Amino acid sequence: MVRGRVSRLAVSDVRFPTSLGGHGSDAMHTDPDYSAAYVVIETDADDGLKGYGITFTLGKGTEVDWSRERRGASGNGGCSQRGVGPVGQAGGKASLEVACGHEEHMLTRGYPAYTTSCAWLGYSDDTLKQLCKEALRDGWTRFKVKVGADVQDDVRRCRLIRDMIGPDKTLMMDANQRWDVPEAVEWMSKLAEFKPLWIEEPTSPDDILGHAAISKALVPLGIGVATGEQCHNRVIFKQLLQANALQFLQIDSCRLGSVNENLSVLLMAKKFEIPVCPHAGGVGLCELVQHLIIFDYISVSASLENRMCEYVDHLHEHFKYPVRIRQASYMPPMDAGYSTEMKEESVKKHQYPDGEVWKKLLAAQKN
Ligand SMILES: C[C@H](O)[C@@H](O)CC(=O)C(=O)O
Numbered sequence: 038m039v040r041g042r043v044s045r046l047a048v049s050d051v052r053f054p055t056s057l058g059g060h061g062s063d064a065m066h067t068d069p070d071y072s073a074a075y076v077v078i079e080t081d082a083d084d085g086l087k088g089y090g091i092t093f094t095l096g097k098g099t100e101v102d103w104s105r106e107r108r109g110a111s112g113n114g115g116c117s118q119r120g121v122g123p124v125g126q127a128g129g130k131a132s133l134e135v136a137c138g139h140e141e142h143m144l145t146r147g148y149p150a151y152t153t154s155c156a157w158l159g160y161s162d163d164t165l166k167q168l169c170k171e172a173l174r175d176g177w178t179r180f181k182v183k184v185g186a187d188v189q190d191d192v193r194r195c196r197l198i199r200d201m202i203g204p205d206k207t208l209m210m211d212a213n214q215r216w217d218v219p220e221a222v223e224w225m226s227k228l229a230e231f232k233p234l235w236i237e238e239p240t241s242p243d244d245i246l247g248h249a250a251i252s253k254a255l256v257p258l259g260i261g262v263a264t265g266e267q268c269h270n271r272v273i274f275k276q277l278l279q280a281n282a283l284q285f286l287q288i289d290s291c292r293l294g295s296v297n298e299n300l301s302v303l304l305m306a307k308k309f310e311i312p313v314c315p316h317a318g319g320v321g322l323c324e325l326v327q328h329l330i331i332f333d334y335i336s337v338s339a340s341l342e343n344r345m346c347e348y349v350d351h352l353h354e355h356f357k358y359p360v361r362i363r364q365a366s367y368m369p370p371m372d373a374g375y376s377t378e379m380k381e382e383s384v385k386k387h388q389y390p391d392g393e394v395w396k397k398l399l400a401a402q403k404n
């Protein structure tokens with residue numbers, strides 16, 4: 038039920054200097070500062086009802102989103118008044134019981150995750166080894182490594198990570214759109230010995246037929262194609278599915294405009310029997326997408342086969358309701374809402390360019 042009317046809208050340009058540590062770096066984005074256009078919508082409701090929205094960017098992109106949101110054009114973020122949807126609305130006693138069983142599974146075991154935190158492209162070999170060691174100790178069994186800038190370097194780093202994690206753990210690779218179609222096939226034939234489950238974003242995210250050609254060429258190597266983190270609407274996903282262009286579908290909670298757009302993609306993936314393995318990380322993407330993927334399991338796909346959600350171990354401390362990871366799985370959020378709300382103090386400190394953190398950094402750069 039709607040309570041109150043919108044009385045104020047505040048947009049903040051929030052940036053985190055992740056580039057300083059090489060976090061988030063890949064073949065295309067060598068020095069990203071994980072950032073967000075963060076929106077707070079106030080209402081005149083008696084109980085002080087507020088909504089929160091977020092759009093993830095790599096820094097400069099916030100300027101674009103910021104001006105759009107001030108004009109009221111964006112709807113990418115989630116207003117945090119809803120959590121994982123009510124289970125068992127599918128109708129009938131049988132489906133209600135199945136949904137309750139799946140809900141129970143989530144509550145006890147959580148939703149399986151993989152980590153990207155060990156192997157950003159800008160990390161040294163020593164950092165990669167150390168982070169793999171720690172991740173294995175913490176129970177991680179699925180790992181993603183960034184590739185695509187230099188093939189010899191990729192061979193070395195993939196060998197390193199495969200040696201660290203052993204032959205039985207799952208390895209994924211992510212090229213962040215760096216290649217053209219023939220290059221993607223050639224490059225992956227050189228990395229096939231490391232047994233990747235998928236190559237992610239092998240080429241331009243808009244090249245649907247290119248993805249289809251790569252998918253076809255990689256079948257004999259046992260490598261799937263994953264994509265979706267840059268797909269901005271359900272029509273692109275529809276065409277990717279129709280063209281057999283992907284074997285793993287990666288929704289992104291902020292890139293797709295609204296929860297509804299995400300839900301329609303979940304339904305299409307179910308129809309085409311393609312597993313959804315969401316993109317996450319960035320600023321708040323893990324917090325948001327956990328709701329969607331747990332909903333997918335309970336109410337849409339009802340399967341965990343070949344499914345996992347990305348996890349990146351940065352910036353959760355800035356959220357009021359951060360994700361909870363246990364044994365490499367997302368434990369269902371227990372608070373109402375879409376987990377979008379950031380801590381006021383974090384927003385204040387990281388405002389660009391006037392927050393405390395940026396004032397210091399920008400002054401140091403001048404000297
Ligand atoms: C620039 C981002 O860090 C990007 O590398 C993230 C990504 O591709 C992923 O997590 O997948």
Ligand SMILES: [Mg+2]
Pocket residue numbers: 211213237238266316
């Ligand atoms: Mg990616």
